[in-house]
Amino acid sequence: QVRLVESGGGLVQAGGSLRLSCAASGLTFSRYNMGWFRQAPGKEREFVAAITWGGSSTNYVDSVKGRFTISKDNAKNTVYLQMNSLKPEDTAVYYCAADGEWSVPPSKSLSDYDYWGQGTQVTVSS
Secondary structure: OOEEEEEOOEEEEOOOOEEEEEEEEOOOHHHOEEEEEEEOOOOOOEEEEEEOOOOOOEEEOHHHOOOEEEEEEOOOOEEEEEEOOOOHHHOEEEEEEEEOOOOOOOOOOHHHOOEEOOOEEEEEEO
């Protein structure tokens, strides 16, 4: 049984930082591209960042480039999202997801991801 468990969300002031973690089990983590997505109230789930199985290639939505960094530790079966210079518009539930296709660069499409976590809330106050 595949499980993805996110952690690290919370309430932070604008300009602050958070680091999200996603611990994976039940799959060969080193063989999966991993992605982070987010969903704000009343909006559709959107792509945030993704990384290839070995970490050599990444992809970001334009709105987070230069502020967010995705990384992957295959020894710990964990993917991270370091979020700096947070803005109120970053407020959302953040989800990690696993993609078994070895696409390079990693996919931005929700439909390409096979497994999803339950999400962690990030709230940025102004």
